Amino acid sequence: MKLLEEKVLAEGKAINENILKVDGFINHQVDPELMKAIGEDFARHFKDAGITKVATIESSGIAPALTTAAALRIPLLILKKSPSKVLNDNMYQTVVTSYTKGNSYELTLAKHLISDEDHVLIIDDFLANGEAATGAVRLIRKAHATIAGIGILIEKSFQPGRSKLEEQGLNVYSQVRIGRLDAGVIELLAADE
Numbered sequence: 001m002k003l004l005e006e007k008v009l010a011e012g013k014a015i016n017e018n019i020l021k022v023d024g025f026i027n028h029q030v031d032p033e034l035m036k037a038i039g040e041d042f043a044r045h046f047k048d049a050g051i052t053k054v055a056t057i058e059s060s061g062i063a064p065a066l067t068t069a070a071a072l073r074i075p076l077l078i079l080k081k082s083p084s085k086v087l088n089d090n091m092y093q094t095v096v097t098s099y100t101k102g103n104s105y106e107l108t109l110a111k112h113l114i115s116d117e118d119h120v121l122i123i124d125d126f127l128a129n130g131e132a133a134t135g136a137v138r139l140i141r142k143a144h145a146t147i148a149g150i151g152i153l154i155e156k157s158f159q160p161g162r163s164k165l166e167e168q169g170l171n172v173y174s175q176v177r178i179g180r181l182d183a184g185v186i187e188l189l190a191a192d193e
């Protein structure tokens with residue numbers, strides 16, 4: 001997606017060969033016009049996929065997931081992170097271990113908000129090792145709902161997330177794909193269309 005590619009090149013900050021900071025327009029300060037365009041782009045790409053709900057993991061996916069849900073005119077599910085493993089019969093739960101952040105958390109979704117009739121689009125800001133997206137897929141499948149696809153704003157294509165998801169037969173659409181990062185260097189690959 002050209003607009004997001006331009007923004008990443010102009011305002012993204014490559015800290016080292018692994019981490020890109022985007023806190024000026026995605027996950028600390030948010031650019032609402034950009035989010036609207038991002039949501040419209042996901043809606044265009046997935047318009048014929050029969051999606052009933054959009055889902056994202058709190059918190060940095062919420063802004064683009066909301067504009068996507070608004071463009072598709074369907075509800076947004078926010079998968080909640082909880083630090084402790086408190087078993088709750090009313091919730092679907094799964095543990096996600098983040099190598100990127102070096103922690104684990106319980107991902108939760110209230111059972112009454114999802115059913116086996118749902119066909120869900122998962123949206124997240126970054127795809128790195130794919131743990132967050134894989135956890136979201138696992139959680140949604142506990143409800144016997146199906147996954148329409150995974151929409152990603154920024155994929156770091158030199159990390160294994162995309163192939164991990166595609167190996168499970170999941171359809172991944174990334175608006176920006178990064179081939180290489182280094183301190184002050186961002187190299188893009190051709191994005192998905």
Ligand code: 5GP
Pocket residue numbers: 018019020021022027060098099100124125126127128129130131132133161
């Ligand atoms: P994964 O589970 O695919 O390894 O990582 C996904 C999550 O880690 C994303 O939701 C995002 O919050 C965070 N993340 C991964 N890589 C980066 C990065 O380069 N920059 C930022 N700001 N967040 C990242």
